[in-house]
Amino acid sequence: MLKKIENVKVYTEQGNFVPGAVMTEGAFIRRILAGEAGNRKPEADGAAETIDGGGCYCIPGMVDIHLHGCGGKDFCDGTREALETITSWEVSVGVTAIAPAVMALPAERLEKALAAGAAYRKEQQEGKAVPGADLAGINMEGPFISAVKKGAQDARYIVPCDVGLYRRFQDAACGLIRFVGIAPEEGRNTADFIRQVKEEAVVALSHTNADYDTAMAAFAAGAGHVVHLYNAMSSCTHREPGVAGAVADSPSADVELICDGVHVHPAMVRAAFKMLGAGRVCLISDSMRATGLSDGQYTLGGLAVNVRGKRAMLVSDGTLAGSVTSLPDCVRTAVSEMGIPLETAIACATANPAKSLGQWELRGSLAPGKLADLVLWDECMRLQAVMKAGEWIRR
Template sequence: MAHTPVTLTNARVVTPDGVHDGRLRVENGRVAALGPDTPSPAAPPTGEVRDLGGAWVVPGLVDTHIHGGAGHAFPDADPEGALATVAFNRRHGVTSLVGGLVAATPDDTLRQVAALAELCDAGELAGIYLEGPFIARSKCGAHDPELLRDPDTAEFDRWLEAGRGHVRMVTVAPELPGALDLIRAAASSGVVAAVGHTEADYERTLAAFDAGATVATHVYNAMRPLNHRDPGPIAAALNDARVTVELIMDNVHVHPGAAALVFSSAGADRVSLVTDAMSATGLGDGEYTLGDLRVRVSGGEARLVENGAIASSTIVLPQAVRNTVEGLGVGVPEAVRSASSVPAAALGLAGAGRIEVGGHADLVVLGRDLTVADVMYRGAWVA
């Protein structure tokens, strides 16, 4: 689809190589040029020209751990509802989503994977993520413990068949029987294995990374805690340069002091900001469901009705960027990359989360307070 060319001037553009101060040109849905704000007076730019007054232009953000929003959940396997979640996030600056599933029966999981694969084929989702069912009962979080089971490579293979190449990541608790075999099978299939919802000790976690796991699922949450004589999976992930560390920066899941430790230990290039958001995101307080579990949201904080455990978040990814900058003192370019190019690279999402000449024009304009002022998707402004 052809779009009117757009030139953004007086912009601070976050690129993979740093910050480009100047102008950005969009043609035919792609970034056509980056240059200084010194155009030739004899050749003014055609199409729309917008002076941003020094505002930030950042890549469309990439949420690789999200379960729903705008009243809908990916585990519902409802295409219209999933599209509503995608549209809601796109309006708020998140232009690439990996649809997240929670623990379900084997038949339900296959049905969910197949439904999301259709949306991946259509280009609406960037992939599929299975957070369960191969996780520890003692660290199940907001997953139904009755639906958890030991890692099974035969079941994993059925997911791959149903997903038609769109399964991007699976979380595994390394201490479970068959876990390392599952991690090896995932790595050999091009699927990212993540360590999470786990009681694994430091050594077993390192064994998982050696077997091919490359992501730590929402670090701190639903995993053996950090202790100076029992460092567990948190220290293993922070110390291992092969590992990208997910972090939920809603100021509920992780205290800012602990979040700052993640950035100082791993560095922004290994921190992937995620929301773990649920269907209540974008709505208000009340009761909702996550999978088959009841969740009560109060003051934006989501907890299971049954036992009060934290159950997902209700933020959209730009809020995580703001919290990181304002609460931790991380620079805007670094925080943005942790919500764009870092998660995209961790899951192999080619071209996502990057502003570069020739790439898709998925752009977000941030105001001085880092709130989303405008969003462009594939070269067109999002209403």
């Protein structure tokens, strides 16, 4: 059935808003009508259903390539119930595709979570799952990381990167792992690891204490991504630029950035945009299971976490333990508190992560032939409606 969402400000692939309308047919976008064309009578377009967008911003569904959970569940729970909760909650706030993260955990538990994710994605593709965000990939944040920069991960299960173990995990995930994180300073064969797996997944620098030269060598070998820039990595100073300095000098690599107002100072957020350019920044939530719930004690990667307000911290030592903020709220914070233009922040939560996932042809923008995943925000960035694959989830 043809649907027309009219009287909206459409976010274009050029990164600006134009008045107009969006037409969908089934699960996909059929046409973008700009200017006066968007105000034609419904019968002129053959639309069976017309929705007045009330002058709202019409933006692509957001793509979160790094989160752990929400609504009391974590991807590493490895259950169908957890995946239903996470995907349903995410789409309800305007996130239409996710790549949840796994951490340093026992290999058998990781395999269980990865296999559950692959099975649930198959259900989604067959139309057997509840409406929710697409499980578009998996972000293997751990276990191939540094104990020195472990953050809120369990040091007992950290191991050097290993091609055999990675392939064991990828097999369990039925090829759904899109990012595999490593600390390139750990182990002797990280360059070989990168060269062997870079065609199967994006190799990311994750929880690493690498210096500038080591990070540059990893990028030269084919690493193409940095997990939550500034957090759980070597410091960036005028004499020791570390991973942040190396990625600035590696134009083929992109970065994740948490804009929850806790993880990164606004000045350093602005510095990242100036240093890298907006096209290389993917906003992420890094949300843990307490997201959407009240303060209290929760767990992340088997470790006890206290949640107070916008902070999630390990009970043991106060280390930040993910965020309790959704990706749309990170976009709002980036715009309202950090000075990032709305058009730029939207690209960093839609187009850029879709490209990083290798799924730009399917999602990340409003264009004919792409999934009809869209969100309506009012002028105050408040959520008004969510469409997933041509069906209204919230309206």
